[in-house]
């Protein structure tokens with residue numbers, strides 16, 4: 001067997017074939033119907049982004065070659081600065097810890113990225129598809145900050161939590177990786193098994209401001 | 216509620232994001248086979264319980280998930296410093 005074939009075999013495509021339909025952990029909630037029948041105006045908007053491609057990258061932040069290669073493969077800068085993120089066309093990278101980043105891409109592109117890393121990333125590293133264990137929610141609107149403040153014990157003031165900052169923290173009784181997308185927009189990467197619980201929590205916490213569900 | 220500075224995230228976070236992991240700076244014996252049962256037992260099970268300055272191991276469980284050390288006063292609960300694994304504390308019971 002050629003070396004190229006060996007390389008490809010080491011990376012596994014986690015998407016099922018066309019005959020099997022992928023289902024988000026909130027499939028049962030039928031959010032399309034909730035969005036259509038629910039309120040169209042309110043202080044908080046919640047949106048679910050199903051089946052996003054999520055990958056955990058672990059490598060050596062002190063290795064300039066590795067950092068440069070990873071940045072090139074991702075198309076955005078891989079930052080060593082704690083609690084930062086970088087985003088580009090169809091890709092976002094979140095600092096998770098001094099040697100760990102969480103990458104999001106289109107669900108169908110995760111395997112391509114893994115393969116590209118396998119071919120071109122130098123040194124000792126790990127890139128693992130964690131999309132099956134996580135899912136993505138977005139909380140936005142005039143009162144989005146109020147909902148976040150109820151739910152997580154971090155300071156959401158713009159001075160300490162500027163746009164682009166990433167924080168992993170306790171969220172309700174679960175956990176979340178929170179990224180500020182705009183003054184009034186937050187992205188939550190949460191555990192798949194807690195998706196239903198957190199959805200209900202956010203629904204309840206948003207009620208007093210008026211909740212809009214968007215798909 | 217303690218307000219703890221994570222040396223990896225480089226900011227203060229609430230105590231509920233962390234777990235305490237007991238006494239810090241316990242080196243694993245280089246040659247365990249050479250130890251007596253008493254010495255091995257003391258390494259495994261016996262910990263200091265000082266009144267005052269204590270060096271502790273903590274983990275930022277809900278955050279960056281990294282371990283770090285803390286110098287804390289067990290009487291006042293004051294946290295004097297947090298520092299990365301491999302670094303030496305600047306505040307000690309002697310100083």
Ligand SMILES: [Zn+2]
Pocket residue numbers: 221222223224225275278279280281
């Ligand atoms: Zn931390």
